[in-house]
Amino acid sequence: MPVNDNESTETRHIKIFDTTLRDGEQSPGASMNLNEKLEVAQMLVELGVDVIEAGFPIASPGDFEAVREIAQTVRGATICGLARCAEKDIDRAWEALKGAPQPRIHVFLATSAIHRQFKLKMTTDEIVERAIAGVTRAANVCDDVEFSPEDAARTEPDFLCRVVEAAITAGATTINIPDTVGYTTPTEFHARIKMLIDRVPNIDKAVISVHCHDDLGMAVANSLAGVQAGAGQVECTINGIGERAGNCSLEEVVMALRTRSDFYKVDTRINTQRLVPASRLVSSTTGMSVQRNKAIVGRNAFAHESGIHQDGMLKEPTTYEIIRPEDVGFAKTDLVLGKHSGRAALADRARQLGFQLTGEQLQAVFERFKDLADKKKEIYDGDITALIQQQISGNNQAEWSLVDYEVRNSRTSTPTVKLTLRRGDEEHSAEVNQGDGPIDAAFWAVEQITGMKVVCKDFQVHSATLGRDAQGETTLEIEYNGKTYRGIGVSTDTVEATILAMLNAVNRIAAETENASEA
């Protein structure tokens, strides 16, 4: 068995054994029906996995049927069925698998002292005998037999070597070393695989496999340590689903092996561009959503919100990304605009939206953008467009600007609006207690401060963006001295959007009046 500890220069092929349909399905609530399993199995073939563990045929008629259907119809990967070291399990597994071009029976028996004493109530000799009997029965019908000493990571080293040697002699072609309860550590697991390679005399007759659980969040790290020590197969699941905290995540282990091939010096057959579609399919099929910050396939895995990172990404993507998003099936990097973003990302988005902003315009939009980002979790393109349009249409004559406002309103009382505006260096305030509602009251307050009596000809409010925290856009037309002026205002608060729209229009009037007096 060639060992790829760092000094080796040889590239080894690592088999990817996917157990989404068996161990993954053991996640509470993740059961899949026959059609769903077939769809996932097809996706696994597209992904390029070497082995699909399709189920545990003795578990139920449905599981049997799914393994049988997958064995009959899915081509391009070894199809595997799980069995206890029990005649009826092995026979049932073979019944489901036979007919597949590349069938595999996976026989398991726990070997650790805890499992022997409390669960199986068997001595070490009985375990060895039972393992031999199970593997022999499977090998009599199927050339490809995998044996797993369940809870191997907690099994006494000498006894583990004894069982593994016996299983290989009985015909096992793959020896899978499970860390069934996610207890081991990378250094310890590396040593365990190395020990088997060094001490089991016939180990070169079998491929060593690793099967790690994530109870301490180390399933991927432990699997990688196993590969580094010489394992040739990794057992894993899409999105890391599986018993309890789950299994080693396929997308993470594959991308770690690929991204750090300089270190591991191995390759896999996985078509990595299918990782995100596979993750989405399994998530929608099982109803188990993927957390946003999940490595490789999470929504945030290639999203950047911080200004310093976005600036780096715009200059050179490798500053903050070690994987190209397209390589795992994302369309592109996502530069999310939010409260941590800077001018570089805002200017870039403005350009993408078709606006060429001057330095001054960018600065003004940036200040309003930061105010908005403090109020809103996500800033959409519609928000940015609204901010820019407002700036472009109003920035030349921004004579009156909003400082603050306060609204008091109820179903039974007349609304009150306290408003403060700035003109030049001076602040002007008014409190009005009149109007049909807070928006009408806001109109009165603006009129009172600016001294402009206007007639509202048209007034519309609509949502400029999506979601509960969407920005409202107010557009209005007012008549002043026989002329009509338009105004636009955008805010998450419709009263504020109205005041801003009103000021937008009022400032046009003020600019015109000023120009006329200068002429």
Ligand SMILES: CC(=O)SCCNC(=O)CCNC(=O)[C@H](O)C(C)(C)COP(=O)(O)OP(=O)(O)OC[C@H]1O[C@@H](n2cnc3c(N)ncnc32)[C@H](O)[C@@H]1OP(=O)(O)O
């Ligand atoms: C680490 C793993 O992920 S192993 C796979 C775990 N997955 C599952 O268990 C899902 C499918 N399981 C099932 O549907 C059921 O447990 C069945 C059909 C397999 C068995 O059901 P039952 O016959 O009712 O047994 P039950 O589940 O209650 O207990 C398991 C029995 O298998 C025995 N057993 C456990 N592992 C093995 C093994 N590898 N080889 C032989 N016997 C075993 C247990 O000792 C126990 O036997 P006992 O009833 O004589 O004490």
Ligand SMILES: CC(C)C(=O)C(=O)O
């Ligand atoms: C059946 C074996 C491989 C298993 O799932 C485990 O030990 O976790």
